Amino acid sequence: MPGELDAVLTEKDVLAALKGVKDPDLGRDLVDLGMIKDVRIGEGKVSLAVNLTTPACPMKSKIENDVRGALKARLPEGTEFEIRMTAEVRGKRRAESGDIPGVKNIIAVGSGKGGVGKSTMAAAIAYGLRAHGASVGLMDADIYGPSVPHLVGAAGRPAAREDRILPVELDGLKLISMGLLLDPDQAVVMRGPMLHGIVQQFLHKVEWGRLDYLVIDLPPGTGDVPLSLCQSLPITGAVVVCTPQEVALLDATRAVSMFRQLRVPLLGMIENMAFFDVLAYLKERGGPAARAFVDGKTCFDSPGDERVHLFGQGGARRKAEAMNVPFLGEVPMNVFIRESGDVGQLKAALQDGSPARPFLMNVVENLAAQVSIRNVKNVKMPKLEIIS
Numbered sequence: 001m002p003g004e005l006d007a008v009l010t011e012k013d014v015l016a017a018l019k020g021v022k023d024p025d026l027g028r029d030l031v032d033l034g035m036i037k038d039v040r041i042g043e044g045k046v047s048l049a050v051n052l053t054t055p056a057c058p059m060k061s062k063i064e065n066d067v068r069g070a071l072k073a074r075l076p077e078g079t080e081f082e083i084r085m086t087a088e089v090r091g092k093r094r095a096e097s098g099d100i101p102g103v104k105n106i107i108a109v110g111s112g113k114g115g116v117g118k119s120t121m122a123a124a125i126a127y128g129l130r131a132h133g134a135s136v137g138l139m140d141a142d143i144y145g146p147s148v149p150h151l152v153g154a155a156g157r158p159a160a161r162e163d164r165i166l167p168v169e170l171d172g173l174k175l176i177s178m179g180l181l182l183d184p185d186q187a188v189v190m191r192g193p194m195l196h197g198i199v200q201q202f203l204h205k206v207e208w209g210r211l212d213y214l215v216i217d218l219p220p221g222t223g224d225v226p227l228s229l230c231q232s233l234p235i236t237g238a239v240v241v242c243t244p245q246e247v248a249l250l251d252a253t254r255a256v257s258m259f260r261q262l263r264v265p266l267l268g269m270i271e272n273m274a275f276f277d278v279l280a281y282l283k284e285r286g287g288p289a290a291r292a293f294v295d296g297k298t299c300f301d302s303p304g305d306e307r308v309h310l311f312g313q314g315g316a317r318r319k320a321e322a323m324n325v326p327f328l329g330e331v332p333m334n335v336f337i338r339e340s341g342d343v344g345q346l347k348a349a350l351q352d353g354s355p356a357r358p359f360l361m362n363v364v365e366n367l368a369a370q371v372s373i374r375n376v377k378n379v380k381m382p383k384l385e386i387i388s
Contacts, residue, residue, distance in 0.1 A: 009075065011039045014046055017074035021066050024059045025369040026376050030067070033376065037086070046071065047082035053376065054212075055087035056132040056368035089134055089212035090375045096234040100203060102210040103137070105236040105371050107267065110218040110226060110259070112251025117272040118241040119147045120341055121331070121363075122217035125239070127152075127347045128364030130172050134212040137167065137174040139202055141229060142219040143195055146179030153344025157181060164207045171347055176206050196228045203233060213371070221251075222258040230262040237267035237374055239328065239367065244271055244315035252316070256323055266325045267370040270363055271316030274330035279306040280355050281335060307332075326370050329363040331356070 014036075021030050030036055030050065037049040050067055052060065064085055071081050091104030100106070109122040119142065126138040140148035149155070154175055159166045167174040178198065208214065218226045229235075238259045242252035252269065259266055310333065320327040331337075334356045340348045349356045 009041050009046070009079075011041065013075070014039050014041070014048065014071070018067060018070050021063075021070050023053075024062060025057070026053070026373055028376065030063070038084075044078065045080040045082065046075065047084070049084040049086045052085065052087040053090050053372035054132075054368040055089070055134055056129055056365045057087065057372075058362075058365035058369055060085055087133070090372065092234075092236070092375055098233045100208060100214065100233075103208055103214045104212050105375070106214045106216065106233060107367070107371065108216045108218055108226075108229065108235050108238040108259075108264065109241065110238055110255050111220045111241045112222075112253065112255040113248060114145075114220040116220075116241050116243050116248060117331075118220060119217050120151060120337065120346065121239075121241045121270055121272060122215055123148055123151050123341075123346050124337075124350060124360045125364055125367060126173055126213075126215040127171070127350050128361055129213050129215070129368065131350055131361075132364070132368075135210060136172070137176075137208050137211045137214040139206075139214060139216045140175070140177030140179060141199060141202065141216050141225055143178050143198055143225060144219060146177045146182075148175070148217055149177050149179040150344060151341045151346045153346075154180065158206075161207065163205070165201070165205050166207050174208060174211070176202050195224050199225055199228050200232065203229070222254060226258065227262070230259070230264050235264050236371055237265040239267050239270060240325075241270045241272055242316050242319075243273045244309065244312040246312070246315065248311070249315050249319050252319065253323070256325060265374055267367060267374070268326035268328035269316050269320040270328050271314075271330040273311055273333040274316075275307040275309045275313070276333045277307055277355075284336070284355065326366070328366045328370070329359065331359045331363060334359075 015031050018031050018036055019029060022028060023030060023033065023035070026033065035051050037051045039046070039048045050063060052063070057063070064083055067083055068081055089104055107125070109118060109125065111118040123138060126136050130136045138148060140146045152170055152173070152175065154168050154170050156168060158168055158176060158180055165176065167176045168180060216229065218229065240252050240255045242248050256266060317327045336354055337349045337356045340346050348354060350360050351357065
């Protein structure tokens with residue numbers, strides 16, 4: 001009867017019903033993690049919020065279904081349930097030397113060599129996290145080759161307030177880059193100590209405000225800037241971008257080794273330019289004759305044949321597994337991504353209707369899950385140092 005439920009059912013009963021329901025990524029009980037919030041009981045109805053550890057949670061639907069199923073199985077028949085899925089990004093619980101005030105998580109995106117699409121992936125990660133509702137900053141630490149402003153269409157110079165630098169804000173992102181401080185054709189000519197100084201200013205003199213994630217695009221390789229940054233900053237974790245061929249994987253392995261030597265956790269590897277989808281390209285770019293040809297699939301014997309693996313297949317996945325590094329996903333060689341970046345509209349690659357969106361968002365969501373796993377484990381990072 002209406003009104004009877006609230007007389008016999010308590011919040012304790014609701015939490016007991018949800019014991020044993022786990023976050024699939026974190027492998028821990030939702031109740032123990034404090035993710036069940038705002039439980040309300042009355043009028044034959046139970047309402048509550050499931051507060052996820054990231055708005056980009058890839059298992060959101062499964063968690064909601066698991067919660068609903070547990071409540072339905074263990075609470076009185078006929079009870080109505082209202083489940084609200086919310087999110088609050090978590091950071092590490094202990095302050096550490098070098099922390100940036102207000103920034104919960106720092107994600108470094110690196111590569112063993114240039115030309116693998118590292119900057120494109122860094123910007124796509126930032127846009128993807130922002131699209132899920134997180135507050136995000138993007139720092140272009142590729143001092144010699146700052147390409148992020150061009151990819152995202154940022155223009156104008158950062159302003160200053162007293163002794164602080166105000167980042168450029170674009171599409172909800174806070175951005176800083178050497179490219180915003182130089183003329184388009186001006187070269188950066190400087191040595192290690194000057195590079196270190198610029199990196200420190202970008203980290204600690206920029207008014208980042210409160211951020212869920214700060215994504216840092218590192219220069220390729222294992223030179224001064226990655227070393228300086230990793231030694232001076234408690235990084236949540238690093239992402240390594242590579243392509244499938246063996247030559248690129250050799251350099252990616254060195255990047256993984258560098259991060260491990262510097263005691264930086266590995267959040268995962270991304271395989272960029274994984275394949276070229278002939279059908280998708282012809283459907284998007286071909287005329288009527290090409291579309292008819294594609295619809296008939298006359299040149300493909302079986303599903304999957306339309307994917308041409310120009311640089312080999314699955315190399316990064318195999319390397320990640322061999323090195324015990326999470327594999328975040330593959331991103332195809334996609335004309336739409338290239339064109340969007342060329343005209344300063346990379347965000348279009350993550351919007352609805354983009355052929356690249358499913359692949360990029362899969363990477364973003366897997367990465368967000370790995371960040372949450374790191375924070376829930378709450379492993380205190382040791383002091384960063386170079387091991388000789």
